[in-house]
Amino acid sequence: MMPNFSYIRPESLQEAITHLGSADARLHAGGTDLLPCLRDQVFDAKKVVSINGINDLRSIQETEDGSLRIGALTTITEVAENPLIRERYAALAQAAAEVASPQLRHQGTIGGNLCQKPRCWYYRGEFHCLRKGGKICYAKGGENQFHCIFGGKGCYIVHPSDTAPPLAAFAAKINIVGPKGKRTVEAAVFHVEPSKDVTRETVLEPAEIVTEILLPRPLQGLRSSYRKVRARQAWDFALAGVALVLQFQGNKVTKGRVVLCGAAPVPWRSYEVEKVVIGSALDDATISRAAAAAVKNAKPLEKNDYKIPLFQGMLEEELQKIKNG
């Protein structure tokens, strides 16, 4: 049984923001991450504010300029199955289809997927670690086989979201409303590195709500893919993964982004890979150079250096695949 909390399901964003302004209020979208956190007392909630009464947040729409607007309450299943997303933003549809299990995809929302809490087992367990405001990171000298190889500073989580890497790779934008009004943030900088602030995962300020995600109109010749390596076929988080969004002219890559998952505390843009592939035809030599460049600056922990050959091999395979079309 979860600890007690009060509950409200307002019908407007304004009301929701007001309620979220009170002490220890927590936003509930699908609840698939919130409820386990409350049950395990990762954090408390005095008040749960469900945004499920705000129907405006529940749609996928093409805008006049050809971009796509995805409401924060759109379920992961809807993202995975939407014909427009599958056609134009394949990597996002593929990533959504790889999230968790069917039941969780039916219930979990895209907004919640971006805002979910880390999966580090110390964090989820009864350890008052750095990220929870404590003094030390238990993973650093402990069981860190599923932790990061890039961007760890103080905290060594990997960001659990599968949809965040393709959104960053597509240069999506995230619309946010809060007590101070509206603002828009690039998906690529929505998540916060521990070197900047170890106690928060996103740029959201108290009582701010993600309302929608905007995907820009795809460029001519754009190809995209998402690859997730996990330990088993049933639900599991990524051991290693990559979102590739590359623009091709003939067989030459002219532009694009490469974002790794299972690699770092935030979706990790691999500028090293981008530098090698952009401006080149993806021949075998370029592909192996790119894959080697990807892991060159990795800093594995004691128990996760297996991720280095894993990322390298996976990137070689994915780059070969995207080259062939």
Place this chain on the structure above:
Amino acid sequence: MEKKEKHKGCQCDCGFTRRGFLSSMGAGAVALAASGKIVTPAAAAGVKAPMDSLSIQLMINGRSQRLLVEPRWSLLYVLREHLGLTGVKIGCERGECGACTVLINDIPRYGCLTLAVEAEGSKITTLEGLMQGEDLGPVQQAFVEKDAFQCGYCTPGQIMAVEGLLRAKPRPSVAEIQREVSGNLCRCGAYVNIFKAADRAAELKRS
């Protein structure tokens, strides 16, 4: 005809129908909250204090029911502990096993990660709701025929996942079946027969 005979076998051997009968009796009772004040639906616009019982309406296995629930109660808890629908199993209570799978508006979801208040106004289907009178429903029948369980603990959840799949997609491929039951773990490893049962269930539902 064949179905009828199979069912008779079940009634005496494994008590499926009897259990279903008992559960549906349980469903007749309306839950009463242990403490706190009752908030009527008319007042339901405001914040519900933790111990307030809120009144919600659910359509459970084809029957409309008004229930009093606390904000923190999961749908799983309400269905089992207050309505006696013990076909909904408690496993991990954290979205990892699928034992608590029910259909909410025909879509498989985890009862443990759904607040009962969030299900307000929805149509809920549990294992008990798949019975066709005294007969097993087609998915249940297929699980018996294909021997798709050992201890049986995960079985109601597996059956609900398959039921949800077949409601959305009457002719799933093997890959689709494997994918759609991947949110239901079986510690006995009965997977091969579960996949066969899902395939057989699709056949039975079509006939």
